[in-house]
Amino acid sequence: MEISLAGQILFNIGFFPVTNTILTSWIVTLFLILSGLIVGLNYKKLPAGFQQFWEMVYEYLEDLAVSVAGEKGRDYVALAITFFCLYFIK
Numbered sequence: 030m031e032i033s034l035a036g037q038i039l040f041n042i043g044f045f046p047v048t049n050t051i052l053t054s055w056i057v058t059l060f061l062i063l064s065g066l067i068v069g070l071n072y073k074k075l076p077a078g079f080q081q082f083w084e085m086v087y088e089y090l091e092d093l094a095v096s097v098a099g100e101k102g103r104d105y106v107a108l109a110i111t112f113f114c115l116y117f118i119k
Contacts (some may be wrong), residue, residue, distance in 0.1 A: 057114045 036048030068080045076084050090110060094102035 054115065061111070061114065 036050040038046045038048055039052060040047050046100045060062065064079075064083065064085075068083055071080060073080060075112070091103055094106050094109065096102075
């Protein structure tokens with residue numbers, strides 16, 4: 030049985046080793062940036078489609094945070110979503 034705490038090196042860019050952790054972080058970051066751009070560039074006062082989906086997800090998580098942590102929980106929803114994406118999208 031082998032236990033390794035270091036990231037597994039997938040390939041190198043020059044002298045910079047790209048590990049599985051870094052690659053996952055890049056993919057999640059790209060996904061969040063593209064989602065934000067799509068919603069932001071097509072912003073409508075009455076949401077539809079992709080914007081409506083993301084607003085529904087965010088409002089659900091915001092309501093959940095408020096029910097668990099009170100009104101202060103509202104401040105941490107975006108941070109929790111980011112951690113969730115980084116942890117589960119691998």
